[in-house]
Amino acid sequence: xxxxxxxxxxxxxxxxxxxxxxxxxxxxxxxxxxxxxxxxxxxxxxxxxxxxxxxxxxxxxxxxxxxxxxxxxxxxxxxxxxxxxxxxxxxxxxxxxxxxxxxxxxxxxxx
Amino acid sequence: xxxxxxxxxxxxxxxxxxxxxxxxxxxxxxxxxxxxxxxxxxxxxxxxxxxxxxxxxxxxxxxxxxxxxxxxxxxxxxxxxxxxxxxxxxxxxxxxxxxxxxxxxxxxxxxx
Numbered sequence: 001x002x003x004x005x006x007x008x009x010x011x012x013x014x015x016x017x018x019x020x021x022x023x024x025x026x027x028x029x030x031x032x033x034x035x036x037x038x039x040x041x042x043x044x045x046x047x048x049x050x051x052x053x054x055x056x057x058x059x060x061x062x063x064x065x066x067x068x069x070x071x072x073x074x075x076x077x078x079x080x081x082x083x084x085x086x087x088x089x090x091x092x093x094x095x096x097x098x099x100x101x102x103x104x105x106x107x108x109x110x111x
Numbered sequence: 112x113x114x115x116x117x118x119x120x121x122x123x124x125x126x127x128x129x130x131x132x133x134x135x136x137x138x139x140x141x142x143x144x145x146x147x148x149x150x151x152x153x154x155x156x157x158x159x160x161x162x163x164x165x166x167x168x169x170x171x172x173x174x175x176x177x178x179x180x181x182x183x184x185x186x187x188x189x190x191x192x193x194x195x196x197x198x199x200x201x202x203x204x205x206x207x208x209x210x211x212x213x214x215x216x217x218x219x220x221x222x223x
Contacts, residue, residue, distance in 0.1 A: 008151070034211045043201055043214040044154070088154065090211070097142040097161065097205050098169075099212060103153035 003027060004091050006102035013109055019076040021105050023089030026070065032092040033065055033072045034099065039085045048074060079109045113137050117202050117215035124192040124222045132187040132218050134202030142205045143185035144169075144212065145177060147198040154201065160185055192222045 005024045013019045021035075032051050036044035050056045050063040050072065062075040072091075076083055086106045090099040115136045124130055136143065145157040146169075156169030160179040174196060176188045185204075189196060199219050203212035 032210075036211075043217050044212075045214070046211040049210045097207055098144075098156065098159060100156075101146075101154040103151060 003100045004089055004102040006087075006089050006105045008103060009106040010108045011105055013079050013107070015079060015081060015109055015111050017079050017109075019079045019083065019107055019109070021074040021076070021087050021089075021107065023072045023074075023102055024070055025072070025089075025091045025100075027091065027093055027100075028067075028070065029093050030067075030070075030091045031094045033063070034090040034092070035061075035063060035074045036088040036090060036101075037085045038088060038104065044088055076107075079107075081109050081111055083107060084109050115202055115204055115213050115215035117200075117218050119218060120216065121219050122221070124189075124220065126193060126222060128192050129188065129190050130192065131189075132200055132202075132220075133184070134186065134215055135184045136202075136204040136213070137183065138204060138206070138213065139182070140204035140206045140213075141182070142207065143179065144203045144205075145175075145185070145187045146201045146203065147171065148201060148217075149198050157187065157200075192220075194222045196220065197222045 035048040038044045048063040056063045060077045064073045086104040088104045089102040118133045144159040146154045158177040160166045163182045202215040
């Protein structure tokens with residue numbers, strides 16, 4: 001079982017819709033959770049992080065964490081074609097700087 | 112603000128050749144990392160350095176060596192390149208207590 005699992009997609013949504021990206025993790029000691037966006041041929045860039053159970057909102061992005069279910073998600077509201085990219089979920093365990101990445105979900109937003 | 116700088120951006124090697132990928136950060140971060148990214152495999156940790164003078168193996172260290180030359184620089188060396196090392200390599204840095212990594216722009220390596 002992979003430590004961090006994501007559906008590879010592609011997830012296709014129309015412009016203006018809500019895109020929902022999901023991630024599960026296996027290490028119950030995981031403390032910090034990150035979402036990175038990666039455009040084709042570019043390096044990952046951090047868009048959200050969350051530490052506590054519940055929701056965290058930043059503009060059009062909402063991260064949701066449920067540690068009991070070992071589940072973290074990213075919602076993108078009012079999706080735009082510029083949001084088309086691969087979204088990487090990353091998990092950090094207690095007392096380490098190392099991140100474990102999922103394989104990413106490719107999001108396609110069509111006009 | 113340069114952030115994390117990787118060189119070269121592209122490289123083609125013949126099987127058996129050696130090369131060093133360079134990485135430097137100007138954010139005064141203690142921790143630095145080397146990842147490789149392959150289609151369908153995601154980012155996999157090769158080596159990391161929690162501080163100057165220390166290095167540790169990650170998930171896929173075989174065929175690689177690293178040097179943490181000083182706080183700024185962390186290099187990755189391929190002693191005898193193999194086609195299986197064809198990949199995109201990312202260097203990253205972080206500071207404990209801060210949020211996530213800052214990545215370099217990547218090195219696209221092809222071994223023929």
